Amino acid sequence: MSLLRQRGQADSGKVGMVELFFDLVFVFAVTQLSHTLLKKLDAQGALQVGLLFMATWWVWIYTVWATNWFDPEKKTVRAALFALLVAGLLMSVSIPRAFTDLGWLFGASIMLQQVGRTLAMLAASRGDDAALRCNFVRITCWLTASGSLWMAGGFADAEARMAWWLAALAVDMMGPVMFYFVPGLGRSTLADWNVDGSHMAERCALFVIIALGESLLVTGATFAELAFDPATVLAFLLAVVGSILMWWLYFDHGLEQGHHRIVHSETPGRHARNNYTYLHILIVAGIIVGAVGDELVLSHPHHGSPAALAAIIGGPLLFLCGTAVFKWLAHTRAWPPLSHLLGIALLLVLGALSIGLHLSPLLASGACVAVLLLVAVWESCVLR
Incomplete structure (x- = not known):
């Protein structure tokens, strides 16, 4: 049985209660970001919080794309959202100390959410449209690359952490612009992004x-x-x-x-x-x-x-x-x-x-x- 949303129905694009429940984690994340900026209101603090906000945004927006393709009312998809919720909560907890002693937790939670989600998308799309599945393969390659940089930065020295995470953010930002180009697989097309x-x-x-x-x-x-x-x-x-x-x-x-x-x-x-x-x-x-x-x-x-x-x-x-x-x-x-x-x-x-x-x-x-x-x-x- 396909886990993809059934397009064309009256309520096919309806936002589900489980998606709203998932968003509660990001209420906490936004609060953590604003309080972190308040405590360090200078150029360095603004750069750090800006970077943490961008990382948080990319985790959330990729999940939105995932639930745009997959039906969150299906139990398997719902279970995946709950797993992301737990990882997102850990990410939010680590935000105030991401550039001190909890960088490893922030980087690891980003890696877990980004790569884990796309691997789940690949598994869930088995037997569905081949072009869409190839699109998920490309996205997995890009998010594995950026997720690895997020994790490496989390375990790096505090002085080098910013450089690692800026590189990770650059990969995240460039992925959609480059249509997730992967050597040997080519790039995605707008037709592959058949969003609701x-x-x-x-x-x-x-x-x-x-x-x-x-x-x-x-x-x-x-x-x-x-x-x-x-x-x-x-x-x-x-x-x-x-x-x-x-x-x-x-x-x-x-x-x-x-x-x-x-x-x-x-x-x-x-x-x-x-x-x-x-x-x-x-x-x-x-x-x-x-x-x-x-x-x-x-x-x-x-x-x-x-x-x-x-x-x-x-x-x-x-x-x-x-x-x-x-x-x-x-x-x-x-x-x-x-x-x-x-x-x-x-x-x-x-x-x-x-x-x-x-x-x-x-x-x-x-x-x-x-x-x-x-x-x-x-x-x-x-x-x-």
Whole structure:
């Protein structure tokens, strides 16, 4: 009996409860990432957390591709997801100490998830479409190469670990671009990536919800421990409104446009790779960095370091850049939305001014929220 999804049925692209249960691990992972960045808010810490975030993202998105092909309602597939859940939990636990004493656990859990999943896909596709199975063989080769580098870096000295893991990330990033080319097997084609567009769009939207939920969680937990003075209350309100505006900008128009584009495309695999596998990295990263900025504003509303201001302004900037290009590609327009381009320009100017004028975190946060509000209102008025 085939374990592949049966395409063409009314609920063939429905996201299952077991997939939502699996995502709970990544709620924890996102929290670990934001807290790790808060504890080491400098250039080195940003590079390290950025690398750990990318590794976490690739584990999650490859699992999304796997459950897009295989039916998670089948017991065998469900068991594989539970195994990935355990490995993902170990990976999340090791994130704060991945560059100290638990690098081996982070690297080994990445290797276990990436290679174990693709080997399971190969076994599960036995007897199915030969081209699809060959596609899984190519993916296995690439993920074995990157997984080996993740594991080697985990067991390497702390000084060499960054180099090993940057090499591993480069392999992960290049795989889809190179269509998983393997000597002797050639490369995959877009026809091999016969994804269910509705499922892919919904899964990535759910990860955006995870990131936004973590942002609200951090804001609420921090605010609950502080005195309710005017500056703190204002910082809390700005953080909440900022999260609402990010939701608005993504879900009010972006989600619908992206969903329509991939569902009605003749090459949904291309859009799944470009719009969802790659572009959503910027969107989710912006929300995570924005959550770090919100906590910094709550804790120190009047005085902030340049690194704190970079997080406060950089989060919305990353988010707007990601959503602008996402909507551009989804709507096949000549340019990204003008509202988003103006918002990006205003945030860049704000970032430059914050250096010379020594803006307070509270003022910088208020300016960022004002920019997001301007972009959201402008886009809504134009489209409606």
